[in-house]
Amino acid sequence: MSGIIELNRNELSYPPPANVIEAARKSLQGVNRYATIREIGELKRALSNYCGAAEESVFVASGVEILLGQLLQLFSRRGGIVIIDPTFFIIARVAESLGTKVLKVRLTTPSFSLPLEPLIDEARSAALVVIDSPNNPTGRLLLDRGSIRRLCESSSGVLLVDESYYEFADFSVIDMVKDYTNLIVTRTMSKAFGLAGLKVGYMAAGEAVLRDLSSLEVALRPTTPSACAAVAALKDIKYMTNNVALVSEERERVSREASAMGVEVYPSSTNFLLMRTSQANAARKLKERGVVVFDPSNQFPSQFIRVSIGTPEENDIFLSSLKEILAME
Secondary structure, X not given: OOOOEEEOOOOOOOOOOHHHHHHHHHHHHXXXXXXXXXXXXXXXXXXXXXXXXXXXXXXXXXXXXXXXXXXXXXXXXXXXXXXXXXXXXXXXHHHHHOOOOEEEEEOEOOOOEOOHHHHHHHHOOOOEEEEEOOOOOOOOOOOOHHHHHHHHHHOOOEEEEEOOOHHHHOOOOHHHHHOOOOEEEXXXXXXXXXXXXXXXXXXXXXXXXXXXXXHHHHHHOOOHHHHHHHHHHHOOHHHHHHHHHHHHHHHHHHHHHHHHOOOEEOOOOOOEEEEEOOOOOHHHHHHOXXXXXXXXXXXXXXXXXXXXXXXXXXXXHHHHHHHHHHXXX
8 A cells, every 4th residue: 555544534444335326426417406305304214214313303414513513603692612621623613713601621531531520510501511422532432321311401501412423332322312302412424334525414403403403404404415325325234334343343453552562542432543652743753654643732742643443454554653653762
């Protein structure tokens, strides 16, 4: 393998199956038109069947980032926002740009666990609490069903849980939306389903939240090729689960081999690993060797890197390059 190895965006390294590519290709004949109500309805039904949420509670959009941004903007008009730190950089960046009060609750080191009691205290007066679980960039699953109940029952506002890495964690609270009107769960098809280039995001939420977003539904819809490909992907769950198993197996191998080099590797329920190396500016040094990993130095010391799990060959190149930089004085 030659050229740059990109392991910085938490994409799936395996392409979608042929039926998904064909569904997107066939739909191109109608790209002079916007996605129709029928096509979006078919996608909602497929997502409802997949995630177990009622069809009427499902909202689809052209990427989970769009959904997160719109929800942050909507609730910022009603009061303060609480986010965790560290968190998905889009969440932090958008929240901080809105001109409203943003409170950050720091994850507890060294395990990066969620400090539930302080979070509950802050949630009591917040308009919106946002938690990505599993968390990016730590990879840790932060929430259980008990903590969701306590947060929803204690909060005066809304709890937004982003489950973009659900398929790798195999744990979800999306079914709890029916029990709590102040719970929103967002997900994406960019990770486990391998549709990052088509950007399909969705959420399950109560009637009041959906009503607030209803005026934006048409503007936020995914494209026709995106919707058709997503429906086809949801008909081939076994392909997705096989890829998740491959990534999970590789994640554990990469973790073992990096740990054997003396690198501190944090447990992960995602398709990436957070690592602490002995080298300052570790991400830059890897990039000089043709391996691009995510540089989290705006959140951690520069010895930290976040590496996406690639193909076995890509992972071998990363491990070899990691070994090289660790040998540097």
